[in-house]
Amino acid sequence: xxxxxxxxxxxxxxxxxxxxxDVWRARHRIVLGVLWAHVPGVLLFSLLxxxxxxxxxxxxxxxxxxxxxxxxxxxxxxxxxxxxxxxxVTSSVILVHLSGGYIELHFHFFVMVALxxxxxxxxxxxxxxxxVVAHSRxxxx
Numbered sequence: 001x002x003x004x005x006x007x008x009x010x011x012x013x014x015x016x017x018x019x020x021x022d023v024w025r026a027r028h029r030i031v032l033g034v035l036w037a038h039v040p041g042v043l044l045f046s047l048l049x050x051x052x053x054x055x056x057x058x059x060x061x062x063x064x065x066x067x068x069x070x071x072x073x074x075x076x077x078x079x080x081x082x083x084x085x086x087x088x089v090t091s092s093v094i095l096v097h098l099s100g101g102y103i104e105l106h107f108h109f110f111v112m113v114a115l116x117x118x119x120x121x122x123x124x125x126x127x128x129x130x131x132v133v134a135h136s137r138x139x140x141x
């Protein structure tokens with residue numbers, strides 16, 4: 001990665017190259033695997049904390065929605081990456097909700113945001129961080 005000067009010399013930002021298609025697909029498969037694993041994981045966790053099966057199915061369905069967007073190859077890399085990131089951070093929100101706000105479950109956010117770094121793109125990473133910040137602000141009210 002090289003640093004290039006932005007227009008007008010106002011600052012510096014990282015500039016790099018796109019991942020080759022095969023590398024991106026392999027990394028996206030990993031992220032998708034983690035995302036789809038959260039669907040039964042959310043359902044199981046909801047049952048373990050005493051929620052009804054219906055409640056658990058609704059929570060799991062919320063994770064399914066972005067996973068369905070992230071999966072098909074007809075969408076571009078950015079859309080699929082962002083959808084996967086939204087799904088993983090949403091699973092963090094749901095797990096924190098189901099736990100009643102246990103601080104230990106907040107670490108799930110950190111792991112999911114770190115996972116976004118394997119895309120080596122700003123957009124999925126920034127969307128993940130923005131989602132976490134928005135959730136933190138809204139849940140602290």
